[in-house]
Amino acid sequence: MARKSSIGIPWLIAGQFMNNIGMSFIWPLTTIYMHNVLGKSLTETGVVLMLNSIANVCASTMGGRIFDRHNPYTLLLMGIILNGTANLMLIFWHGWPWYPLLLVVTGFASGWLNTMFNALAASVPRQKVRRTFTLMYLAANLGVVFGTMFVGIVYQMGMALLFSMTTSLYVIFLVIAIFEYNVDSSQVTGVDPRQARDIRLPRANGRMVWTFFVSLFIIWLLYEQWVSNLSVYMTNLGMPLRNYSFLWTVNAGLLVVIQSILSLLGDRIKSLYHQFFFGMLFVGLSFLSLVIAHDYPHFIFAMVLLTIGEATWSPAMPTLVSQLSPVSAKGRYQGLVQAFCAFGRSLGPLFGGLVIDNWSYKALFLLAFVILMLVLGINIGVVHWNQKQAVNYMTDDLKSS
Numbered sequence: 001m002a003r004k005s006s007i008g009i010p011w012l013i014a015g016q017f018m019n020n021i022g023m024s025f026i027w028p029l030t031t032i033y034m035h036n037v038l039g040k041s042l043t044e045t046g047v048v049l050m051l052n053s054i055a056n057v058c059a060s061t062m063g064g065r066i067f068d069r070h071n072p073y074t075l076l077l078m079g080i081i082l083n084g085t086a087n088l089m090l091i092f093w094h095g096w097p098w099y100p101l102l103l104v105v106t107g108f109a110s111g112w113l114n115t116m117f118n119a120l121a122a123s124v125p126r127q128k129v130r131r132t133f134t135l136m137y138l139a140a141n142l143g144v145v146f147g148t149m150f151v152g153i154v155y156q157m158g159m160a161l162l163f164s165m166t167t168s169l170y171v172i173f174l175v176i177a178i179f180e181y182n183v184d185s186s187q188v189t190g191v192d193p194r195q196a197r198d199i200r201l202p203r204a205n206g207r208m209v210w211t212f213f214v215s216l217f218i219i220w221l222l223y224e225q226w227v228s229n230l231s232v233y234m235t236n237l238g239m240p241l242r243n244y245s246f247l248w249t250v251n252a253g254l255l256v257v258i259q260s261i262l263s264l265l266g267d268r269i270k271s272l273y274h275q276f277f278f279g280m281l282f283v284g285l286s287f288l289s290l291v292i293a294h295d296y297p298h299f300i301f302a303m304v305l306l307t308i309g310e311a312t313w314s315p316a317m318p319t320l321v322s323q324l325s326p327v328s329a330k331g332r333y334q335g336l337v338q339a340f341c342a343f344g345r346s347l348g349p350l351f352g353g354l355v356i357d358n359w360s361y362k363a364l365f366l367l368a369f370v371i372l373m374l375v376l377g378i379n380i381g382v383v384h385w386n387q388k389q390a391v392n393y394m395t396d397d398l399k400s401s
Contacts, residue, residue, distance in 0.1 A: 008180060009132055009135070011176065011180040011181065012117065012120055012132065012136060013135050013136055013138075013139040014139070014176065015117065015173060015176065015177065015181075016117055016136045016139040016140050016143070017139040017140070017142055017143045018143065018169055018170075018172065018173045018176075019110075019113055019114075019117070019140075019143065019173065020139070020140045020141070020142075020143025020147065021143040021146055021147045021169060022083070022087070022143075022147075022166045022169045022170060022173075023106075023110055023143075023147070024143060024146075024147025024252075030045070030048070030049060030052075030103065032231065032241065033099075033159070034048065034099070034100075038095070038096050038099065040096070043353065045349070046228070046349035046350050046353055047350075048100040048103060048104075049228065049345075049346070049349050050346045050347065050349065050350055051100070051104050051107075051346075052103050052104050052106070052107035052346070053107060053342045053343065053345040053346025053347075054107075054342075054343075054346050055104045055105070055107040055108035055111065056107045056108065056110060056111030056338070056339075056342035056345070056346070057111065057339045057342040057343045057346065058108065058111070059107075059108040059109070059110075059111030059112040059115065060111040060112070060114065060115045060335045060336070060337075060338035060339035060341075060342055061335055061336065061339045062112075062335075063075065063079075063111070063112045063115035063116060063119075063331070063335050063338075064115050064119065064331045064332045064333065064334055064335015064336060064338070064339070065331065065332050065335060066331070067115065067116065067119045067331025067332075067334075067335065072116060072119070072120060072181075072331075073181050073182050075112075075116055076113070076116045076120075076177055076181055077174070077177055077178070077181075078112070079109050079112040079113040079116060080109075080113065080170055080173055080174045080177055081174065082105065082108070082109040082112070083106055083109035083110065083113065083170055084167055084170030084171060084173075084174060086102045086105040086106045086109060087106065087163050087166040087167040087170060088163075088167045089102055090102050090159070090163040090166075091160050091163040091164050091167065092160075094159045094160070094163065107342075111338055111339075111342055114338050115331070115334060115335045115338045117136065118318050118334040118335075118337060118338060119331035119334045119335065133315050133318055133319045133322075134259065134262070134263045134315055135263070137259055137314065137315040138256060138259050138260065138263070141252050141255040141256050141259065142252075142256055201324070201325065202389070202390065202391045203389075204386040204387075204389035204390040204391075205324045205325070205386075205390045205391055207382060207386050208320075208324060208382055208383060208386050208387070208390060209321060209324050209325065209333065211378065211379060211382045212317060212320065212321060212379075213336055213337070213340045214340070215280075215375050215378075215379055216317065216337065216340040216341050216344065217340045217341075217343050217344040218344065218371060218372070218375050219280070219283065219313075219344065219372070219375070220340075220341045220342075220343075220344030220345050220348065221344040221345075221347055221348045221351055222283075222287065222344075222348070222368040222371065222372060223283065223306075223310075223344075223345075223348070224344065224345050224348020224349060224351075224352070225287075225348060225352045225364060225365075225368065226303075226306065227345075227348070228348060228349040228352060229349065229352040229353070229356060229361070229364070230244065230290075231244045233361045234299065237294065239296060239299075243296055243299075247299060247300065247303045250300060250303055250304070250307070251303055251306070251307050251310075254303075254304065254307040254308075254311070255307055255310065255311050258307065258308060258311035258312075259311050259315065262275075262311065262312065262315075272316045272319055272320050272323070273320070273383050273387070275312050275313070275316045276312070276313045276316045276317060276320065276379070277376060277379065277380060278309075278312050278313070279308075279309045279310065279311070279312035279313025279314070279316065280309065280313055280372060280375065280376045280379070281309065281376060282305050282306070282308045282309030282312070283305075283306060283309035283310065283313065283372060284309075284368075284369050284372035284373050284376065285305050285309075285369075286302045286303070286305035286306035286309060287302075287365045287366075287368040287369040287372065288365070288366070288369040289301060289302040289305055290302050290365040291362050291365045291366055291369075317337065318334060318337050321333050321334065321336075321337050322334070322393075323392055323393060324390060324391075324392075324393065325393060326393050327393070352364055355367060
């Protein structure tokens with residue numbers, strides 16, 4: 001099969017959309033399925049989710065480094081086949097212990113695929129990088145919208161049907177990837193894989209990038225409380241599970257709307273740093289609002305705050321890292337973006353469980369707000385003192401976006 005000269009951005013977006021539909025069919029149900037159907041404790045569920053995220057971290061770190069040295073086409077196909085195979089096995093074996101074991105495999109495959117997509121997006125022509133990340137983020141959330149809309153209905157029909165649908169999705173994804181992602185690796189990464197080597201960032205770049213990485217870990221450590229522990233808190237208040245599930249439909253739908261507005265604003269948003277700071281502030285405010293949330297409208301309001309924050313900081317982060325890293329190391333640093341996110345998610349349920357067991361849900365929400373405000377202050381200081389000395393590897397892109 002003849003290789004293409006460049007990868008089509010619409011196909012990157014389509015792949016991101018399909019991958020996130022597949023993932024959104026699994027993650028909202030894990031805690032409920034393991035606790036209510038498999039009869040496992042929240043601690044055991046937290047351990048399984050932690051192992052899933054640790055596998056995601058390992059895949060992200062490995063995938064990012066390998067991306068800069070090998071053919072991304074082959075690497076992407078490997079991730080799709082692995083994820084599809086795991087979902088195929090889950091059709092027949094979704095009891096204990098196969099469900100958690102295969103969930104770890106899907107965690108590894110998801111981390112691998114997300115890193116490949118981010119690295120591919122960071123390696124498109126410089127004038128298209130920022131726009132590509134924005135569109136891929138939109139596609140990811142559209143995938144979550146469709147996934148969360150249908151997962152509750154499909155779940156009622158049985159886990160075998162659910163995993164049959166996700167398997168079919170990855171088969172279609174594989175066919176698309178075979179024909180549309182087969183490009184010359186030097187055209188994708190920007191360098192000959194044999195010439196790729198470790199690159200030492202300028203000091204100012206390194207200080208900002210690693211501050212961002214630690215911040216990503218903390219943000220996702222706390223964000224995970226919405227995913228893992230809030231469902232139990234809401235049901236303890238007497239609210240049905242469908243109310244919690246609907247919060248994520250609201251989240252995904254609002255993400256698409258807000259991100260569409262941000263993409264229309266285009267170059268009116270001059271500073272990605274300010275966009276990141278704004279997003280962190282609203283994520284923090286969402287936790288503060290949870291402290292006084294007792295009825296469903298308050299939870300919806302808190303989710304709106306969270307969504308505003310997520311829609312602004314989340315797409316800004318990989319773009320900032322791409323801006324601060326050279327083309328020959330895009331895969332490595334985009335892999336670290338995914339790794340620190342996954343590492344935070346892996347410890348989130350355990351962290352929240354410890355705080356809840358020793359204090360309370362309200363203490364957890366208040367602690368999350370305080371931590372996020374401290375991290376925000378540190379980021380503002382680090383950027384202020386280092387931005388002028390930092391090397392901008394995609395200046396042309398930021399001027400034209």
